[in-house]
Amino acid sequence: MIQLQGIERRFGSVAALRGVALEVQEGEQLALVGPSGAGKTTLFNVLNFTLLPDAGTYRFDGVEAAEVQGDARREVRRRIATIHQSHDLVGRLSTLKNVLSGRLGYWGRMEALRNLVAPSRAAVAAVHGVLERVGIAEKLDERADRLSGGQKQRVAIARALFQDAELILADEPVASVDPARAVSLLELLTQTARDDGRTLIVSLHQAELARRFFPRIVGLHDGRVAFDRPTEELSEDELAAFFQNGSPSPSGL
Amino acid sequence: MSTRRRRRRPSFPRALLILAILAASFYGTGFRPDLLLTEHAVGNAGRFLRDCWPPYLDDGYALRLGKLALDTLATAFLGTVAAVLIGFPLGVFGSRSAVFGALFVTGEARRGRLTKLLYLTARGISALLRSIPELVWAFLFVRLFSLGPTPAVLGIGINYGGMLGKVYSEQLEHTNPTPAAAIEATGASRFSAFWWGLLPQASGAMSAYTAYRFECAVRASAIMGFVGAGGIGQEIQLSMQYFQFDRVLSGVLVLVLLVALIELLSDAVQRRFA
Numbered sequence: 169m170i171q172l173q174g175i176e177r178r179f180g181s182v183a184a185l186r187g188v189a190l191e192v193q194e195g196e197q198l199a200l201v202g203p204s205g206a207g208k209t210t211l212f213n214v215l216n217f218t219l220l221p222d223a224g225t226y227r228f229d230g231v232e233a234a235e236v237q238g239d240a241r242r243e244v245r246r247r248i249a250t251i252h253q254s255h256d257l258v259g260r261l262s263t264l265k266n267v268l269s270g271r272l273g274y275w276g277r278m279e280a281l282r283n284l285v286a287p288s289r290a291a292v293a294a295v296h297g298v299l300e301r302v303g304i305a306e307k308l309d310e311r312a313d314r315l316s317g318g319q320k321q322r323v324a325i326a327r328a329l330f331q332d333a334e335l336i337l338a339d340e341p342v343a344s345v346d347p348a349r350a351v352s353l354l355e356l357l358t359q360t361a362r363d364d365g366r367t368l369i370v371s372l373h374q375a376e377l378a379r380r381f382f383p384r385i386v387g388l389h390d391g392r393v394a395f396d397r398p399t400e401e402l403s404e405d406e407l408a409a410f411f412q413n414g415s416p417s418p419s420g421l
Numbered sequence: 422m423s424t425r426r427r428r429r430r431p432s433f434p435r436a437l438l439i440l441a442i443l444a445a446s447f448y449g450t451g452f453r454p455d456l457l458l459t460e461h462a463v464g465n466a467g468r469f470l471r472d473c474w475p476p477y478l479d480d481g482y483a484l485r486l487g488k489l490a491l492d493t494l495a496t497a498f499l500g501t502v503a504a505v506l507i508g509f510p511l512g513v514f515g516s517r518s519a520v521f522g523a524l525f526v527t528g529e530a531r532r533g534r535l536t537k538l539l540y541l542t543a544r545g546i547s548a549l550l551r552s553i554p555e556l557v558w559a560f561l562f563v564r565l566f567s568l569g570p571t572p573a574v575l576g577i578g579i580n581y582g583g584m585l586g587k588v589y590s591e592q593l594e595h596t597n598p599t600p601a602a603a604i605e606a607t608g609a610s611r612f613s614a615f616w617w618g619l620l621p622q623a624s625g626a627m628s629a630y631t632a633y634r635f636e637c638a639v640r641a642s643a644i645m646g647f648v649g650a651g652g653i654g655q656e657i658q659l660s661m662q663y664f665q666f667d668r669v670l671s672g673v674l675v676l677v678l679l680v681a682l683i684e685l686l687s688d689a690v691q692r693r694f695a
Contacts, residue, residue, distance in 0.1 A: 216606050246608025256603035260621045269617050273608025280613040331607050 169194040169335065169367055170215065174224035177210055184210040185221070186391040192367060194334070197358055199378035200371040202388035203411065208371040209253065211388065212337045215369070216250045217241060228335070246273030249333035253340045255324040259313030263304070263323050266312050267295045270331035298326045302356060317344040321353065329360060336361060338370040342377065350374075354381045375407040389414035469666055476674060477667035486653065486675045493652035494679065496570045496577075496645075497638035500555075503578025504585050504638075505631060507550070511582065512589025512627075514543035518598045519619055522611040543586065550583025559645050573650035577638050588630050589623075596622035625694035632690035639683045643676055653679070 170192040177185040184207045192198065200208050213219040214226055217233055226233040231244050249270065257266045268287055272280055283291060292308075299305040302322040307315060312323060321344060328336055338357060342350035354370070358381050361368040372378050378385050379399055387394040387410050395402070395416045406416035446452070456462055513519050520540050559576030566572060601618030605611065646654020653676050660668035 218602070218606055242608040242610065244608070245606060248606075250603065250606050252599070252603050254599065256600045258600045258604075258618055258621050260625065261617070265617070265621075269604050269609070270607055272604055272610075272613045272617060275609075275613065277610070277612055280609075281616060284616055333607075 169196075169229055171227040172214075172224065173226075175211075175214060175221045175226060176223040177207075177214060177219060177221050179210075183391055185214070187224070188388075188391070188393055190386065190393065190396070192369065194367055195365055196384065197361060197368040197382055198370075198384040198386055199382035200369060200386050200388055201373065201375065201378050201407075201410070202371075202394075203373065203414075206388040207391040208388055209339055210391075212250060212339050212369075212371065215335075215337055216248045217245050242273060246331065247333050248335045248337065249328035249331040251324045251328045251336070251338040251341050253343060255320045257312040257320055257323055257327075260311060262309050262311055263299065263307045263315070263326075264292060264295050264309060266323055267298060267326045267330050270327040270329075273331070295326075295330060298330045299323075301329065301360065302326045318346075318349050321345060325353070325357065329364075333366065335367045335369070338368070340371055340373070342372070342374075350377060351380075358382075375404075375411060379404070379407065387416065472664070472666035473670040475667065476671040477665070478671055482668070482671065486656065486671060489651075489653045489656050490675050490679045492570065493642045493646065493654065493676075494639060494683075496573050496650065496652055497635060497642040499570075499574045500577025500581065500642065501631070501635045501638045503574060504581035504634065507578060507582025508547070508585025508589055511543050511547040511550075511586030512593060513615070514539050515547055515586055515590035516593035518594050518596060518601070519615050522601065522605055522614055544590070547583045547586030547590075550579050551581075551587060552583070553580065555580035555641050556645060556648070559648065559650065563649065568649035568651075570651050573642055573645040576645065577641055581634050581638060585631065585634060589627055592623040592626045592630070593619060595626075629691040629694040632687040632694075636680075636683050636687040639680060643680075 170190065172188055172190040175185050175188040176183070188207070188211060200211070202208055210219065214221055214233070215228075217228075217236075220234060228244055228248070231240075236244060258269070261269075264287065265284070268283060268291060271291075275283065287295075296305055296308060299308060302325050304319055304322050304326075307319060307323075312320065315323065321341060325338075325341065328338075336357070341357065342353050345353060354377060357368065357370065360366075370382070379402075383399055384397070385399055385402055385407075386396045387407075389410070394410060394414055395406075402416065410416045517540065520536050555573075555576040557576075558579050559572040562572035562575050596619055598619070600622070601614040604614040604618040609617070642650070642652060643654040646652040646656070647658045649655060653672055657669055657672035657676070660666070660672060
């Protein structure tokens with residue numbers, strides 16, 4: 169489903185990605201680990217067609233990123249849902265509207281305006297269903313900026329689920345919640361993705377959570393893939409070594 | 422910013438400069454505050470005050486003033502609606518966060534040249550519209566049509582449209598652009614991302630500012646009555662011409678009442694959205 173080859177991306181003089189190669193099959197679940205500044209968010213922005221790579225090719229289900237524009241680009245983008253690190257909810261809109269906005273890629277102009285003013289009963293019922301799944305159905309009419317950090321995180325997840333995308337990218341979805349909440353959110357994400365047959369890529373900086381929930385772990389360090397292995401072939405020591413010096417081998421080679 | 426602050430000129434020469442400008446303004450304009458105290462001025466003021474009191478509030482006249490006040494109010498309202506119709510598109514196309522959408526967030530250099538032209542055109546038009554005062558616009562339109570409320574509505578609509586365009590664009594640019602970019606990332610159009618992601622963040626501030634502008638429009642509409650736009654302003658001006666100072670006072674009182682009411686209303690709207 170995802171094919172990345174030699175992806176490079178610079179921001180001014182800073183190289184965020186330097187030759188990233190990665191293949192992900194449909195329905196797979198993998199954790200992307202690495203320290204802050206490793207390039208995880210930039211990689212997600214390439215994956216969801218926000219940024220074009222400076223060099224290298226990215227194909228999503230056969231569609232090459234550099235070759236789509238306009239409507240074709242929008243059609244690919246609606247198949248990819250992103251849960252952003254800072255949630256990126258619209259604070260002055262209700263939870264309902266924030267979740268509804270996940271479907272905007274499917275609506276024309278008039279439908280978009282109509283649903284902003286008066287969402288249909290069917291749409292409200294559908295949003296309610298998704299909110300029940302993430303456990304905050306009672307916050308349907310609450311303004312998003314009045315929610316706690318953990319509740320916002322759930323709304324961001326609900327919006328991604330409501331988008332009904334084939335690929336879900338979650339950028340540090342548990343960075344702003346306590347450890348117990350982190351476990352329940354990752355259970356929710358991995359379980360719903362499995363139930364609905366969606367591909368899931370989650371970036372994390374906690375080694376133990378990556379090992380616990382994901383069968384495959386990709387380590388990103390300094391804009392490069394440091395390792396890409398099934399979790400069972402990756403020891404705790406190797407993962408700890410990676411977080412210490414950017415390489416799973418103790419010598420750093 | 423900090424270097425500029427450090428390079429501040431010493432305050433003594435600045436004070437001298439301000440004094441020099443003040444002196445030049447006095448002699449340049451021939452402003453003479455001492456005229457206020459001449460026998461002639463004091464006598465006129467006394468006669469004016471004597472003739473004012475009591476305000477003329479014959480049943481029929483009070484009603485007439487009420488109706489004229491409503492005319493002034495209606496002119497201001499229509500002018501404000503016209504201003505919103507002109508200012509909203511100018512504000513949207515004059516704000517980078519709206520026209521460039523997610524490109525504004527990622528700093529992508531692939532900004533269309535056409536988009537940039539649109540942005541600069543919107544900024545230019547709103548600067549032009551607001552640089553000419555509503556009274557001057559109204560005078561221009563009096564030449565085109567005739568006296569009456571039409572020139573006043575257009576004058577307010579055009580001048581305030583330019584102001585709203587500028588302020589709306591600033592309010593839209595002061596929003597957080599990332600939620601709209603996140604909406605675009607779901608495959609939504611820039612149009613949808615604007616209505617769902619940007620506008621809701623700015624709409625409160627935009628409504629509050631529009632309410633304040635309506636308040637200004639009521640005053641402007643009364644003033645334009647002096648040049649023939651009708652309403653309470655024209656009535657005051659006519660009474661003045663006929664030396665019916667008791668009617669002038671009634672008119673001024675009704676105007677003060679009207680403006681005070683609108684200020685209360687506008688304050689309430691502004692508090693609601695602040």
